[in-house]
Structure formats: C-alpha cells, structure tokens
Amino acid sequence: MIPIESILRQRFSTALGLAFGAEFADQPMIKAGDEKFADYQCNAAMALGKQLGLAPRAVAEKIIAHLEISDLCSVPQVAGPGFINLRLKPEWVAHRLAELFSDSVEKNRGGVDLVAQPQTVVVDYAGPNIAKEMHVGHLRSAILGDAISRTLKFLGHTVVRQNHVGDFGTQFGMLIRHAQDLKLRTDDGTASGPQIADLDTYYKEAALRDKTNPDFARQARQAVVALQHQDPQTTALWHWIVDESRRHAGELFTMLGVQLTDADERGESFYRDRLAPVVERLKSAFAYGGDGPATGLVEVFTSDSHPRGPVDFTGVPPRDAAEALGALAAAEGMERAMEASSTAPVTRAFVAESQGATCVFLPGFVDKDKAPLPLIIQKSDGAYLYATTDLAALYFRIIENKDTPEDRRPLAQDWHADQVIYVTDARQSQHFAMVFDTLRAARWDIHPQSHQHVQLDHAAFGSILGEDGKPFKTRSGESVKLRDLLTEAVSRASAVMLEKNPELSPQVHAAASRTVGIGAVKYADLKQDRTTDYAFSWARMLALEGNTGPYLQYCYTRICSIFRKAGQTPADVVLHGELKLNAPQEMALGRKLLQFPAAVEAVERELKPHHLCNYLYSLCCAFSAFYEACPVVKAADPELRTSRLILCELTAAILRLGLHDLLGIGVLEEM
C-alpha cells in the first residue's frame, strides 16, 4: 500500500508547483499532526512565505486553492501562522482499512510495502564471551539486535546476522591451562564433561591463579601460543570449551526467542588467519591509497605570532613528536607549550610504530595529554587486538567474503554488505568511531560492485542499572546471570497471573508465564530509547497497566476473547460493503491502524525499536477506548457487528505483526 504521507506529499507537491512554480514543489513538509488539530498537516507555507516575501497564511490559502484532495480529506483549514490542517474523510479511512484488511489477510504486512532497493545488511549483535556464562550485559545487545534484524528483514532487506563471539582472546590461555590442571585431577573416565556453570567457576579460579601465581601466568601465555600454533591437545580443549559455551548460549537464545543459530556464529577465531594480512593491507593502503604522500603526516603548527612554520616530524613516532614538542615549547615557556600542542593535529590517517606497537593514527583523536591517540592494531609483543579483529571482520563483510567456507555461509551465494550495524554498548563508541574512520581512510568502505560507500552504524545502547541507579548487580556484587534473570521473570509472571486469572489450566498457565515473563523483560528494554541508560525494575516491567509487555499482550487476549464470545474466527469474517466508522472511537482506531507503516519506517531510519513500542501502545489505547464505547458481539445490527469485528481483527493482526514478528515478543490467546 502506498503510504498516506506519500500520497499527500504528491498532492501538495503538485499544488505547490501550480501555485508558485516547479522550483517550489519539492518541500511539501507533510507530517502527522497533533490529534487535537489534524490527522495530517502541511507546514510548507511558513518557510515559503519567508522565501517569497508573502504572508504565510496567504501562501497557505493559495496552496489550498490549487490542491486536489477532496477525495481523501474534508476541506483543509489554515490555522495559526500558516499550518494547513487535514482531516481524513471517514469514507477514505474506511476504504484504506478495507485495503489493509485484504492486505493483512493475504500477505500479513500491515500495509507496509517492501523497500524499493533492498540492501544487504550485516547486523552484529549478542557476541557473548565464550567460556563465561551469559549475564545481563549481553541482554540489550541480543534483544535490540534481534528486533532490528527482524524489522529490516520484514522490510525486504537481506539481513546477515552475525554473532561475533569472543572465542579467541588471551583469556583462553589461562582458561585452558587451568582446565588442563583440573582435568588431570578429575579425569576418572566419566564421559560427561563439566557443564557451563563449572566453566564459569573455572573462569574465576583461572583469573585468580593468573593474577596471583606467576608460574601459572607464564604457562597460560604459553597456552595461547600453543593455541595459535594449533597444537592438537590445546586445540581440542579449546573446542570443548567453545562447544560447551555455544550450547549454553543457544539455550538462552531459544529461551529469549532470539533468532541466532550456529550458522550465524562467526567468532574471533574465524578471523585469526586474517589478522596479519589486515595489518599488512592497512600499511599498504595508507602508503598508496591516500591523496598525498605517506610521509610528514603529523603536522605540528605553532601560532601565527611565532612564524616557525610547520615543524616536520616526518618519521617520528607521534608520542615522541609530542615529547619533542614539549621540549621545544619548554624553551619558550609553558603557555606556548599549551598553545602549540593544542594545534598539533594529525591531518591525515597513517600507520606508524609507536612504543613498539603498530598503530593507526587518525585525525581528530587525541588522548588525555592531547597527544595523538592511536588505534593499536598490533601489540608490541606481536599479538593482535579486538580492533584488528573488527577491521578484519569489516573487510571480510564488505569486500572479501567470497572466501567464506561453504559451511559458514548464511547465504547461498557470495555477498557484500551495503550496511553494517554494530549493536553494542555505548562505551565502545570511540572504538567504533576509530575503526570506521580507519576503514574509510583505507577506502575499504567502498562496495566492490556498486562502488557506493557502505553505511557503517554503531547502534549504541546504555547500561542496565539497578533500581538504585548503579550498575545492575546481585547483592553480593556479581553480575546477574541471564538464566537466573529469565527464570525469575517467568516465576514472577506466573505469580501475577495466578492472582489475576486462577482459572487457567496448568499447561496454559505455564506456557503463558513464559511468554509473559520473557516478553516483559524484552519489551521493557525495547520500549526505551536505546541510547539512554535503562533502570531495571521488576515492578514496572511486569505492571499490567501502562506501556508494558503484559498490557499489550492483555489487549491482544481481549480481542481473542471477543472472537470466542462471537463464536467466530477471524477467517470467518468477510467484509460486505463498507466499514462503519460512525463512533469517534471507531474513527480514531481506524486512523491509528493506518499509521503502522510510519512506525516501522521510523525503526528502520533510526534503528530504534522504541518507536514501534510507542506506536503499539497507542494502538492498544485506541483499541481500549473503542472496546469501552463500542459493543462488538452485541452490536446493533449484523453489518455493524461485522465492521467492528474487522476493526478487532485488524488490531490483532497489527499487534501480532509488531509484537511477535518485529519485536520478537510472543502473543497469546489467554493469559
């Protein structure tokens, strides 16, 4: 279905062209209006009045004079400084709803069209550290990343989910070493290996030994080397740890309803052979790919009043350059040192050795001493870091992936990302800013076929805080295990439902408890703007009133209940003639139903699912008002009853789509 906004935009564009000439036709400025004033409004007259030197209200009148819109709206009204207010005609809303009804019956798309130009979008989310039990820190990434992936897929994009698990860090040295010791002692021939809970304990014990026992720490580092050299015994142990962790993570993803499978996993270990080449490629990219010579890239300027000119630190490591600058300025006084150092920018990206480490230096990044801040891609001991892995992963996703082994491909053919989205913690935003800039500086963000710039997004999110406003921890100060958290959510949901609806059968009750409990946790996270910190509160998320998961699910069950009372299923309902939108609550619900596409579009544009949550909540409010005022089963006549049943089914269809398909939250017939 063509979005309402598009239809209106086109009509206004035509009117603007006729009234003022084609050059003014491109800014119709159509928005959904405040319900008190309008369904939609056009705000072009004010800006245009300014440009043309005319009174805005006169401009508005002239636009209306040329506007052909009587089939959709009642007569447009000019208000305030020059707003053009539009009210949709009930007949037209009814017509759109009939169209939506057939659309939702046949295609279940809620009136949303597939995008015109589908993109290949990589969504990198969840990414738990292997060998540690998943905790609340992984919750937001998993929930948000999944909702974003579902929404983009629904819109017609090719979504490549990537679970970038931490399966190859230096922590594996101590973990393997410690596990080796334990295995020696506990190897009594029993087939069943330790469970993940044991691994979690291992991790803490290993970390402690690593910290306190120098011999152990040295052996742990040797284990890392052995692992990197693919020593069979070490590798076997590593596989065992990784497999065990994967099983655990898979269980939790299933419990959460997160659509990540083993095929989506491409962890750090996958990139291990790509790290050295990436560093080499970066060096050559900066040597030959830039728009100027690769030397003299740190340009240090003194002020105009002391025309020393640029000081050439060509070939000098930046840290040393900063020190040299300090010495230089010390000779001329402290004030000059500050002045000079604050105008010592890195003007072009380059790779350099600094203090033994291989670093990328980028314009705009300085540390607390105002010295150029590096992105370290290889440590002084030769080891690689997560920046290297991230760069290798991006290179792979955008350019290289034709080398993907068959068994690791999520798609049947080679693909190259048009967009890459990282759903991680906001604390990593500087890291990603540097990684993205490095990629752009190296020209690795160019799609190999379309030659377009790949869109790189860090969909950052805030921390989960406890009700005291401090980071969410258990009473003993440990991070909350995800499994415990979800179990508690289910049991709390069960308790609430037992109180409100004791008649449910035990089986239905148990299933509903899971849907409601998990849904409450997910919805609470999704409904808030992801960029802000989020205060975790059982009471608020499980509340049955307000903008919560349970409330929306309850709204859905009431609709199901109406159909049960009516003795009909949605499939039985056939529309004859027109929908009747005589009551204001019917009209309000009808208008609201048509706004679903705009909400989905907002999620895509900003990668923020809370826009959809807010919409679904307002839809439920509109439905509740309708429910109170307009009897469905006992409607005055059969036609009105059918019309209202259709409004019910449309509401249910949008809720199913939004809640279940896009947000990944279950709906249920009874609760």
Added chain:
RNA sequence: GCGCUGGUAGCUCAAUUGGAUAGAGCGUUGGCCUCCGAAGCCAAAGGUUGCGGGUUCGACUCCCGCCCGGCGCACCA
C-alpha cells in the same frame, strides 16, 4: 583536561528530527462493572524542558557559554 552522552511533572519515560496549548504510565484526587476479560475506561491536579545568551515566523530540538550526572581517553573486549 579532552571527547561522547544525558539533564523534560514527585518517580520512570515519550515528543514523528525546527512546528501549534510539551504527552503517557506510576503515584495523588474524583467518577464508571445486572453490559464482549475492571489486568480496563473517563476525568482532575501536577512544567520557566538544568541555567544564561543567540539564530528563526516558530526552539525540548540547532549554535555559543556555564552548572550537574554517566561513560570513554595506549597495547583488555
């Protein structure tokens, strides 16, 4: 110190990206069940959008300067 981010009703959060009289929920107050699930609905009270300037026909939104909080800032991820 530099950078990012936030500051909106007593509390938790919105505000379609520059549009009208800033909206919800909780809490408070007052109404509504012989009637489809009251887990609901209707209504009232509650605001100098941290402070001060500026841009604009119009600012929670953009710019500048302060104040307060969170986070980050060289070999962990």
